[in-house]
Amino acid sequence: MKRIIFILILSLALQASAQQENFHLVKYTPPKNWKVEKHEKVNFYTKEDKAKSTYSNIIVYVEMPSKGSAQKDFDFAWQDLLSKPFTVNATPKLLPQGNVKGWALLNGSAQYQNNGITSLAMLFTFTGENKMQAIVIIANNIQNKADIEQFINSVDVMRTVNTTNSPSTSTINSQSKITNGTMPEVWMISKQKYNSSIKKSIMQVEWMALYPNGDYYPYLPDGGFIGFSEQPKNDSWGSYSKQGNKIFAKNKFQSYEFEKINTEQIKYAYSSSLWYKCKPVDGLRLDGAYTPNVSIYAKFKTINDLISPGRKEREDVIFFKKDGTFSIEGADFFGNVTYGKISSKGNGTYAINNFSLVFTYNDGRKIQVSFTGIKNANPATNPDGYIINGLTNYKLGK
Numbered sequence: 001m002k003r004i005i006f007i008l009i010l011s012l013a014l015q016a017s018a019q020q021e022n023f024h025l026v027k028y029t030p031p032k033n034w035k036v037e038k039h040e041k042v043n044f045y046t047k048e049d050k051a052k053s054t055y056s057n058i059i060v061y062v063e064m065p066s067k068g069s070a071q072k073d074f075d076f077a078w079q080d081l082l083s084k085p086f087t088v089n090a091t092p093k094l095l096p097q098g099n100v101k102g103w104a105l106l107n108g109s110a111q112y113q114n115n116g117i118t119s120l121a122m123l124f125t126f127t128g129e130n131k132m133q134a135i136v137i138i139a140n141n142i143q144n145k146a147d148i149e150q151f152i153n154s155v156d157v158m159r160t161v162n163t164t165n166s167p168s169t170s171t172i173n174s175q176s177k178i179t180n181g182t183m184p185e186v187w188m189i190s191k192q193k194y195n196s197s198i199k200k201s202i203m204q205v206e207w208m209a210l211y212p213n214g215d216y217y218p219y220l221p222d223g224g225f226i227g228f229s230e231q232p233k234n235d236s237w238g239s240y241s242k243q244g245n246k247i248f249a250k251n252k253f254q255s256y257e258f259e260k261i262n263t264e265q266i267k268y269a270y271s272s273s274l275w276y277k278c279k280p281v282d283g284l285r286l287d288g289a290y291t292p293n294v295s296i297y298a299k300f301k302t303i304n305d306l307i308s309p310g311r312k313e314r315e316d317v318i319f320f321k322k323d324g325t326f327s328i329e330g331a332d333f334f335g336n337v338t339y340g341k342i343s344s345k346g347n348g349t350y351a352i353n354n355f356s357l358v359f360t361y362n363d364g365r366k367i368q369v370s371f372t373g374i375k376n377a378n379p380a381t382n383p384d385g386y387i388i389n390g391l392t393n394y395k396l397g398k
Contacts, residue, residue: 022158024063025103025126025133029154031058031147047144053117054141058151063133069222070097070104072234073132074125078108079235079253081123082136088112088121091254102161103128114140128161182229183354184209184217186278186372187266188387205387207372208249208275216240216249220390224356224370264376276375284352284379286320292391318393326350326359357388 020027023043030036030045037044041062048055059081067076074094082088092108099105104127112119119140126133135155137148188207207220211229216238221228238251247258247266257269264277293316319327327347348361357371369389373379379386385394 020154023060025131025157026060026135027156027158028060028151031144031151034058034147047147049141049143052141054143056139056141056144056148057137058148059136059138061134061136063131066127066130066132067234068231070106070125070127070132071219071222072236073127073134074106074108074123075236076234077125077132077134077136078123081134082121082138086121086136086138087114088138090121092121092123100126101157101159103157124155126157182211182213182225183280183282184211184215184225184229186220186225186355187275188220188278188372188375189273189275190375191273205390210240210247210249214239214241216251218249218251218254220355220370220372222370222389223368225354226356226358226368278355278372279376279378281355281371281373281379282353285322285324286352286383286386287322288383289317289319289396290386290388290393291317291396292388292393317396318388320350324349324351328359 020029021043031047034045034047037046043060045058045060046055061077061081067073078092088110090110090112092110094106094108097104097106106125106127107123109120109122112121117140119138122137124135137152139148186207186209188205190205192204207218209215209217209220209225211217215229217228218236218238235252238249240247240249242248245260246269247260249256249258258266258275259269260266261274266275266277267273317329319329325347326349328344344359344367346361346363346365348359348363348365350360351358352371355370355372357369359365359367359369361367370387372387373382374385374387374392383395385392387393
């Protein structure tokens with residue numbers, strides 16, 4: 001069955017010609033001539049052909065409390081709202097996080113076998129204001145593809161997120177007291193994965209954390225690991241054990257076996273793909289301009305070229321100094337991890353600890369993002385690039 005994938009990150013606010021319906025956070029245009037069942041906690045739309053044993057379902061779930069971050073909400077919804085009730089035993093392929101009127105959007109999909117028929121499962125989650133809402137789509141045929149496309153294009157959120165009382169995991173209130181918390185071993189791996197939306201393979205990075213007490217977490221949190229282990233734990237958390245040169249890790253969803261190569265490298269037991277142990281970054285001080293926009297380096301050779309008074313626009317660049325101060329120019333550098341599009345422009349001081357980078361602005365704002373070196377490179381002696389907020393940032397001129 002042809003796989004249906006839709007990138008909605010920048011275009012979920014299309015106007016629908018038909019009458020829209022509102023259900024908690026979201027509004028949408030229901031597909032025509034589909035059977036609908038409306039309940040207090042779910043709106044269920046279905047179209048089936050019993051003679052051919054084909055069906056398509058759209059399920060709009062009620063708004064519910066957030067689990068703490070967009071990724072946690074997606075993981076919860078995939079397991080409890082999709083996998084369990086519909087027996088979807090597949091791992092979703094997740095598109096990059098988007099932002100719809102300040103609400104964090106995650107979209108993932110997977111093919112799975114249902115009674116011998118290749119079927120498709122899709123999940124959309126919206127997170128903000130300490131709340132989340134999910135939309136599930138499952139189908140075992142392509143005959144309703146047009147209806148599903150029209151429905152997805154009609155989906156929008158009812159309002160802009162209220163940022164007054166809705167801090168995210170990446171935004172810290174200036175009054176908060178955040179401790180470093182327990183530091184885990186952080187491992188990363190680079191993989192070539194095929195991206196169906198652009199029809200080519202791209203390099204993707206994955207992380208996992210192994211805590212001293214045996215806890216296992218298979219992601220890099222938006223804000224790194226400062227205070228992370230002290231937060232409520234969702235089903236993505238698991239445990240691990242070391243037996244000789246073997247490491248066994250598992251959570252509710254998956255189990256892994258690794259073999260130790262040396263103190264800084266491990267690999268899957270049945271693969272040659274290597275994981276690298278990230279070196280600690282505590283107390284690191286940077287000096288220079290960093291950006292994930294590689295095209296900058298084809299245009300500029302010095303910082304003075306980049307910020308010349310004659311330029312109408314400034315690029316997305318963080319200027320770090322060894323005295324612990326920073327300046328962020330250009331667009332909202334971290335707009336994709338702050339639910340309310342909190343501006344990241346400005347000046348202040350920074351601190352790097354427990355794989356987290358914390359910006360403290362002169363006006364009182366604070367933003368916390370993840371920070372690691374690249375693979376097992378020593379971040380103190382290899383300043384040419386770092387992974388900030390999940391993206392490789394390169395030093396100007398390197």
